[in-house]
Amino acid sequence: MKTSIIYKQLNTLSLLLLVLTLASCAKGQMRSAYRLNNLISRSSSSYREPSVGTQWLATLVNRNGKEKIELIDLKNKRVVSLPGINRSDSQPISVSVSANGQRLAFVRQRDDQTELLLYRRNLGTLQTLRLSPRGVPRRVSLDGSGRLLAVQVSRDGRWDIDLIKLSS
């Protein structure tokens, strides 16, 4: 009788230890942002090239077979309008957003040209950035302030990286 009680207590203790172990494993793992991810997965079947600001996610999204640049407000979980940034005759290749979401640098293919551009949301302006010496841009990365830009550039058959100081 006593042995049976001891076994029951040991079983309970083992179960408790298992639960505690699983709980400690669960803590310390990265957690999926479910609500946001559901919103993203519902709206399109293809998203790529993520760039995260303090509360912004810039990405390339495929809608009806056409890729475009999209900016998502992570705090309010909504897509932000970017008037003038997407053109029907161009294909975006890479995008990067500043920490405050006000500046987006991107590379796009239009006709036979690969263009490097800076979009200022507060002004709604688009500025073409020219590389010197000339090269073909591929990937971009803005710093938090949006005033320094790193660009992956193809020159003479080799990838290089340019750093560009942008004006305020």
Added chain:
Amino acid sequence: MIGCFALAGCMSKVDRLPNSLLKLSKHDPALSGNGNKLALIVDKKNGSSVELQDLLKGTSLPLRYLSRHQPHSSPSLSWNGRYIAVITQRGNRRLAIIEDQLTGRVHKLPVPGERVPVRLSLSPDASQLAMQLSENGKWRIEVFNLSEIIEPDQPNQRLSGN
């Protein structure tokens, strides 16, 4: 050292930096939030390797865990460059990891299921990580909250030795 500061448009300033890796192909640039550090991928004989550059001092910074597990791809930095996230190779799997430059600690970030990480972006404060995943031939992006596993890297903080 990195490539160059280049002129961009009529409103931008350009400088050129010395380039000791001139013969090597460099790609996937990622600036830290404060703009003082740059992570990039350099194509070497032993595979594509991530490098971390201090842009103020013009020097390469040592990486511990990330000196192995090539090929690397898609680096991303937090505000002060305390955290560097990158996709590495573990056996036959691609694995996202974050190396803490302050403590030397490495955080492995396995993705459940058959999804394969393709690109990463760390938020400036390192509280969130966006991952482009390949799943059944499709690309999708998932955002993960990291606040339970790493402490934030805020603009007003400084790394020791900086």
